[in-house]
Amino acid sequence: MITQNDQEVSSESTQLELAVTAWRLAIGVENVDTRKKNLQIAETATFAVERNVNAILYPLDQKEIIACVQIAGQFGQSIYPISRGLNWGFGSKVPGHDTGIILDLSRMDGVIEYNEELAYVRVQPGVTHSMLYDFLQSRQSELWVAPTGAGPDTSVIGNALERGHGVTPYGDNISQISDLEVVLADGEVIRTGFGMYGNHRLSPIDRWGVGPSLDGLFSQSSLGIVTSLTLWLMPKPQASSMGYLTFSNTEDFLEAMVKLRALKLQEAIRGGIVATNDWRMYHSEPSLMGPNYNYSMAGCYRDFTFNKWNIVFGLYGTPLAISETQATIKEQIERVGSMRFFDEAPSENISYPNEYCRAMHSIFSGVPGQCPSRMYFPQGKAPDFGVQPEADQCGIIWLTACSPFLQKDLSIANSIIEETFEGSGFVPDINIFCKRPRSLHYHIAIFYDRRTGDDELAMQCYRKLEQKFFEAGYFPHRLGAHYGGAELKQLDRVGALMASLKSTFDPKSVIGNGKYCSLNTR
Numbered sequence: 001m002i003t004q005n006d007q008e009v010s011s012e013s014t015q016l017e018l019a020v021t022a023w024r025l026a027i028g029v030e031n032v033d034t035r036k037k038n039l040q041i042a043e044t045a046t047f048a049v050e051r052n053v054n055a056i057l058y059p060l061d062q063k064e065i066i067a068c069v070q071i072a073g074q075f076g077q078s079i080y081p082i083s084r085g086l087n088w089g090f091g092s093k094v095p096g097h098d099t100g101i102i103l104d105l106s107r108m109d110g111v112i113e114y115n116e117e118l119a120y121v122r123v124q125p126g127v128t129h130s131m132l133y134d135f136l137q138s139r140q141s142e143l144w145v146a147p148t149g150a151g152p153d154t155s156v157i158g159n160a161l162e163r164g165h166g167v168t169p170y171g172d173n174i175s176q177i178s179d180l181e182v183v184l185a186d187g188e189v190i191r192t193g194f195g196m197y198g199n200h201r202l203s204p205i206d207r208w209g210v211g212p213s214l215d216g217l218f219s220q221s222s223l224g225i226v227t228s229l230t231l232w233l234m235p236k237p238q239a240s241s242m243g244y245l246t247f248s249n250t251e252d253f254l255e256a257m258v259k260l261r262a263l264k265l266q267e268a269i270r271g272g273i274v275a276t277n278d279w280r281m282y283h284s285e286p287s288l289m290g291p292n293y294n295y296s297m298a299g300c301y302r303d304f305t306f307n308k309w310n311i312v313f314g315l316y317g318t319p320l321a322i323s324e325t326q327a328t329i330k331e332q333i334e335r336v337g338s339m340r341f342f343d344e345a346p347s348e349n350i351s352y353p354n355e356y357c358r359a360m361h362s363i364f365s366g367v368p369g370q371c372p373s374r375m376y377f378p379q380g381k382a383p384d385f386g387v388q389p390e391a392d393q394c395g396i397i398w399l400t401a402c403s404p405f406l407q408k409d410l411s412i413a414n415s416i417i418e419e420t421f422e423g424s425g426f427v428p429d430i431n432i433f434c435k436r437p438r439s440l441h442y443h444i445a446i447f448y449d450r451r452t453g454d455d456e457l458a459m460q461c462y463r464k465l466e467q468k469f470f471e472a473g474y475f476p477h478r479l480g481a482h483y484g485g486a487e488l489k490q491l492d493r494v495g496a497l498m499a500s501l502k503s504t505f506d507p508k509s510v511i512g513n514g515k516y517c518s519l520n521t522r
C-alpha cells in the first residue's frame, strides 16, 4: 500500500529529477554533477555531519546562475553557494541545511577590473588569494593582497563574505569590499552602494552610496548570491616588520597583550595581533610529524623557540615609525621570553625559529603562504600531494567567540578553555586574534584523527565549549555546519525582522544557509 509519506518522497524526487533535467539544459550536462562518489565527497566535512547533497552545479557566468536559481525556485530546490568550498573546520562544502544543491562558483574566476591608481580590483567568486597575488605580480603592481592562514587556494569572496580574516592592515576582509553584485532568489540582479546607478565610476570607490546600505545583508547570509565585488587593496608600505614575542608565564602574556592593545588603538600597530598557545605552535611544525610525534613540549620550547604563549603582530609604515614602535615595545614589555622583529621581506635566507613564524611572516607581508599540514597533524603525516583533509579523514572543528579586549576577559576565556579541555582527550589549539582594537576573536581548533572514531567525543568537547563561552557572554562571530544553534536567539523583534527580510528576498527559500538560520530563517 502506498502511504502519504511514500507519495511525498516520490513527488520530491520527481521534482528533483525535473530540476536536474532543466539545469542540464541550461548550463550543460557536464556542469551538473550527480555522480554518487562526488556527492559523497561534497557531503563530507572535517567532522561528522549529516547532509544530503543532491547535485553540484558549476555555472560559468551570471546568466547561468540566474537560470540555476530560477529552476531551483520552480522545482522547490534549495541552493547553497560556495566560492571555493574550502571552509575547513566550519563544514567545508556541505550545505548549512539538511538537503541541498551546491552551487559551485569556482569556474567564475576572473579579475574583471584592476585599478592601480585607486588601489582596487573587481573579482569573481572563484578568484583565490594566490590567483590575485599572481595577477598583481604579473602587472608589477605595488598593491598587496591580504591572505589568510587557510592557505593560498581559498577564495577572496567566500572568505570575505564569511567575515574571515587575514593579518595585514587590510586583513579584516569584510571591511575592504564594496559594490556587491548580487543575484537574488528570483533571478533579479542588484548592485549595492553607488552600483545602484549601474556600472558607474563611483561604484567601486565609495562604499555607502546614498540611503540605507545593503552590503551587510549579504555576508553570513542567505539573501543572495554574490557574483562579483570590488576589493580595496593596500598599497605596498614603505616598510613592514613582524614582531614575535614568547612568554612562559600567563600573567606576563596578559599584560603584554594589554600593552599591545594600547598601541593598536593608537594605530602604531596597524596589522593584526595574533596570540597563540603552545599547541597551536606545535601543530604548525611539520618536522614534529611522523617519528617525532611524541616530542615533549619542553623539548619544543627549547628547539623551536616558542613557549606557553606566543604573539605575532604586524608593523607597517615608514622605517622611522616602525623603529619607534619597536623601541616602545622593547621598553614596555620587559617580562618576555624572547622578542624578535622580522624587518626584511620573507625569504628562504631568513633563519626562522619555527614554521609558524615562517608562515605568518609570509601572510603579514601580503604573500599567500601554506600551513595546511596542521590539519594532518593528528595523523602524523603530511599530505602526499594536494590538500584534501575531508577525503583524508582529518578531524578539525573550529569554535569562534568574541570578547572585549580586556585582561579580565582574556583571563576568563583562558580558564574556560582550560577547564573544558581538561580530561576531554583533546588538546586546545588556541588562536586569539585582534583585528579591531576593542575586541578579541577567539578561534579554538579541535584537531583529531577521524579514522579513530573520535567524532562524537570531539563534538561533545566542542559543544561544551560553545555552551560555556555563550554563558559567559562571549558569542560566536562565525558559525559552522556543526553549530548547536538553539541558543543563538536574538531579541524577538530582530528575529521577526530577519524572518520578514528573508520572506521578502526569498519567499520560497531557494537560497539556503541554515547555519545562520536562527538569524535569518532559511
Ligand SMILES: Cc1cc2nc3c(=O)[nH]c(=O)nc-3n(C[C@H](O)[C@H](O)[C@H](O)COP(=O)(O)OP(=O)(O)OC[C@H]3O[C@@H](n4cnc5c(N)ncnc54)[C@H](O)[C@@H]3O)c2cc1C
Residues within 6 Å of the ligand: 080, 081, 082, 083, 084, 085, 086, 087, 088, 089, 092, 093, 105, 125, 148, 149, 150, 151, 153, 154, 155, 156, 157, 158, 159, 161, 162, 163, 164, 165, 166, 224, 225, 226, 227, 371, 372, 374, 375, 396, 513
Ligand atoms: C588550519 C586552518 C587555518 C585557517 N585559517 C584561517 C584564517 O586565517 N582566516 C580565515 O578567515 N579562515 C581560516 N580558516 C577557515 C577557512 O578555511 C577559510 O575561512 C576559507 O577561506 C573558507 O573557504 P573559502 O574561501 O573557499 O569559502 P567558501 O567555502 O566558498 O565560502 C564560505 C561561506 O561563504 C558563503 N559564500 C561563499 N561564496 C558565496 C557567494 N558568492 N555568495 C554568497 N555566499 C557565498 C558560503 O555559503 C559559505 O557559507 C582556516 C582553516 C584551517 C583548517
